[in-house]
Amino acid sequence: MNEVLAPAKLTLSLHVLGRRDDGFHDLDALTVSIDEPHDWLAIQDADSGVTLAVRGPAARGVPVDGTNLAARAAELVRREAGTTAGAAISLAKEIPSGAGLGGGSSDAAAVLRVLGGAWDVDGERLAELAAELGSDVPACLAGGAVWMRGRGEVIEPVVIEEILRVVVVVPPFSCSTPAVYRAWDELGGPRSERVVPAPYGTSHHLAELRNDLEPAAEQVESGLTAFRTAIESVAGQPAMLAGSGSAYFFCVEDPVRWRALPGLLTDSVDSTAWAGATLDRPR
DSSP: OEEEEEEEEEEEEEEEEEEOTTSOEEEEEEEEEEEEEEEEEEEEEESSSEEEEEESTTOTTOOOSTTSHHHHHHHHHHHHHTOOOEEEEEEEOOSOTTSSSOHHHHHHHHHHHHHHHHTTOOHHHHHHHHHHHOTTHHHHHHOSSEEEEETTTEEEEOOOOSOOEEEEEEOSSOOOHHHHHHHHHHTTSOOOOOEEEOOTTOTTTOSEEEBTTHHHHHHHOTHHHHHHHHHHHHHTSOOEEOTTSSOEEEEOOOHHHHHHHHHHHHHHSSOEEEEEEBOOOOO
């Protein structure tokens, strides 16, 4: 049995450059892997086929059939390898769905790494399968800090010399990524006017953090603005939307405050919060 961590993907800064002819959007985004929140996968050999069981605090509503990205990833690798062997996947789900944290994509990337290694599928082909599965999967497969470009399939690993400490806060509602991108199109492709100072350790990559999807996400989910105002009041600093939402995050340099802030937030605002730190690329 292989047990593997599937870390959340946090988008530090996201520029949407426009809508492509294929219906996707061109992106320019800096993303990092963080240790909290995370999912765990246990993957066992099976005689044939792919099975998936899901449990954990974020398991509600997560499909266990072939529409789940982890199951789809297993089937793609199985087909690519031309094997009759199967896999039984047990997924312990902590990353909330619809939060903009790439949970499903990270699960799929973990499956690609494990089964690709077990069934001798080379890394270049795994990257192609990742892009076939979804726009966030290539970044999750690469892991660590990366620039995402194109629709997400163009990945450039970067070095962030210091570990970044972040606090991730999720409201009691989610955002639909397709709905947010549709709203961005309908709004005329806005560039977000709200920026947050770039965190320590990233100044040679970024001058500031900006998320161009924030105006669209606020239109799709009317509670986002009030939620952000509430958590910023508790934290005493600006928050940045994670991907297409609904999660927000703070970069926190002081380790004592970093550990304390999640409890302060959840005591004051209806939310779930984690203290997370950036991870290197998976080996």
